[in-house]
Amino acid sequence: MIQQVMSFGKMPLANGFLEKEEFLNEYFFELALQFDSESKLISLVEQPNPSKMFNEKYAFFSGTSKLMQEHFRLMAEDYFKDFLFNKSDAFLVELGCNDGIMLQNIANRGVKHLGVEPSLNVANVAKKKGINVISNFFSNSLALEIKKHYGQADVLCAANVMCHIKDLSSVAQGAFSLLKEDGVLIFEEPYMGDVINKTSYDQIYDEHVYIFSVLSVMNLFARFGFTLFHVEPQETHGGSMRYYLCKNGVKNINESVNRQIDFELALGLDKYETYLDFSEKCKNSKLNLVELLKNLKKDGKKVVGYAATSKSTTVLNYCGIGSDLIECIYDTTPIKQGKYSPGMHIPIKPYIDFENDRPDYAVLFAWNHSKEIFHKEKDFIARGGKWILFVPEVGIIETKVS
Numbered sequence: 001m002i003q004q005v006m007s008f009g010k011m012p013l014a015n016g017f018l019e020k021e022e023f024l025n026e027y028f029f030e031l032a033l034q035f036d037s038e039s040k041l042i043s044l045v046e047q048p049n050p051s052k053m054f055n056e057k058y059a060f061f062s063g064t065s066k067l068m069q070e071h072f073r074l075m076a077e078d079y080f081k082d083f084l085f086n087k088s089d090a091f092l093v094e095l096g097c098n099d100g101i102m103l104q105n106i107a108n109r110g111v112k113h114l115g116v117e118p119s120l121n122v123a124n125v126a127k128k129k130g131i132n133v134i135s136n137f138f139s140n141s142l143a144l145e146i147k148k149h150y151g152q153a154d155v156l157c158a159a160n161v162m163c164h165i166k167d168l169s170s171v172a173q174g175a176f177s178l179l180k181e182d183g184v185l186i187f188e189e190p191y192m193g194d195v196i197n198k199t200s201y202d203q204i205y206d207e208h209v210y211i212f213s214v215l216s217v218m219n220l221f222a223r224f225g226f227t228l229f230h231v232e233p234q235e236t237h238g239g240s241m242r243y244y245l246c247k248n249g250v251k252n253i254n255e256s257v258n259r260q261i262d263f264e265l266a267l268g269l270d271k272y273e274t275y276l277d278f279s280e281k282c283k284n285s286k287l288n289l290v291e292l293l294k295n296l297k298k299d300g301k302k303v304v305g306y307a308a309t310s311k312s313t314t315v316l317n318y319c320g321i322g323s324d325l326i327e328c329i330y331d332t333t334p335i336k337q338g339k340y341s342p343g344m345h346i347p348i349k350p351y352i353d354f355e356n357d358r359p360d361y362a363v364l365f366a367w368n369h370s371k372e373i374f375h376k377e378k379d380f381i382a383r384g385g386k387w388i389l390f391v392p393e394v395g396i397i398e399t400k401v402s
């Protein structure tokens with residue numbers, strides 16, 4: 001049975017940063033969640049057409065943070081060591097390789113590889129690095145073509161991609177035919193356990209059609225002949241999970257899977273009521289954030305945003321926060337700078353202006369990169385600036401200058 005959990009109201013595209021002239025024709029859809037009591041999957045009720053989100057104007061570049069560069073370097077090392085090393089015909093395929101942040105480490109080792117990336121602008125950046133990429137959406141039919149031209153794969157991997165793909169059955173079927181008999185399907189995605197524990201509702205936006213849990217991944221992929229044999233929690237994106245799957249009967253199930261399932265049952269991820277409770281927590285978070293910003297405004301403080309993340313689009317639109325409360329957002333991504341935030345139209349400025357503009361408070365939208373950002377922005381704290389966080393709770397945080 002599928003039951004609606006909550007609606008966040010009308011939402012624009014999370015990465016739909018736009019020019020003033022585009023305001024009138026901006027696209028909106030209703031962002032709402034539903035729960036499937038059979039598979040235990042949380043998904044969006046409605047998702048915009050993928051070509052609206054993943055195209056030649058895609059604004060998300062994976063390579064913008066040091067933390068993520070290191071994360072993907074280690075990921076490539078693990079995949080090489082565990083599944084590719086010492087195989088003369090080793091072949092790895094990555095879905096949604098973005099700017100090649102992970103795949104470049106595989107290519108550098110001289111391993112046969114292929115990236116499948118639908119957003120042409122980021123795919124071209126990967127190509128310039130000498131990575132073998134085709135710009136397309138992965139599907140069962142594309143998998144058959146890849147198999148014909150390149151042969152079967154040892155590893156089919158994806159990071160922050162699988163939760164973007166509505167037609168998972170086509171992907172799972174494609175993965176099954178593309179992988180060798182002992183091949184592995186590995187993907188990591190923002191984790192429902194963390195979203196519930198931290199009330200990090202900002203993970204919910206157009207691109208994330210699913211927020212996976214171990215229970216839901218196990219149930220969904222079992223329908224296509226896959227066994228979930230290992231899971232590894234990750235710190236990235238505010239809490240993610242890496243899922244390892246094999247064809248049925250090929251590997252033994254690791255203890256990590258049962259341990260994580262016990263955790264999920266204790267948290268109630270299998271129950272509809274847990275998500276209703278989450279929806280109440282989102283409402284409280286919204287009230288608290290708006291009240292805090294209104295009070296700061298009343299006190300004449302200069303409040304800005306730091307990092308125009310995809311996540312910030314949900315927060316700003318759900319809470320109805322515009323440039324009256326947050327006067328601008330600073331970001332390092334060149335194609336976002338000079339544009340306006342989706343829906344609420346807050347100006348996006350280059351991050352080098354952050355210090356010169358001397359804000360009193362900065363709402364940290366990239367809270368998942370807080371360590372790196374606090375370190376980089378020591379001067380902001382040293383002259384009395386303060387960070388505002390909304391995950392796991394709304395509040396002004398005191399950071400020490402070290």
Ligand code: TYD
Pocket residue numbers: 060064065066237306307308309310311312330331332333336351366368369372373376
């Ligand atoms: P991320 O959390 O990966 O974003 P998303 O919610 O879109 O997945 O953060 C990436 C965004 O944050 C990108 O727009 C660049 C910006 N950013 C900064 O502006 N400064 C920084 O120091 C960091 C780490 C990110």
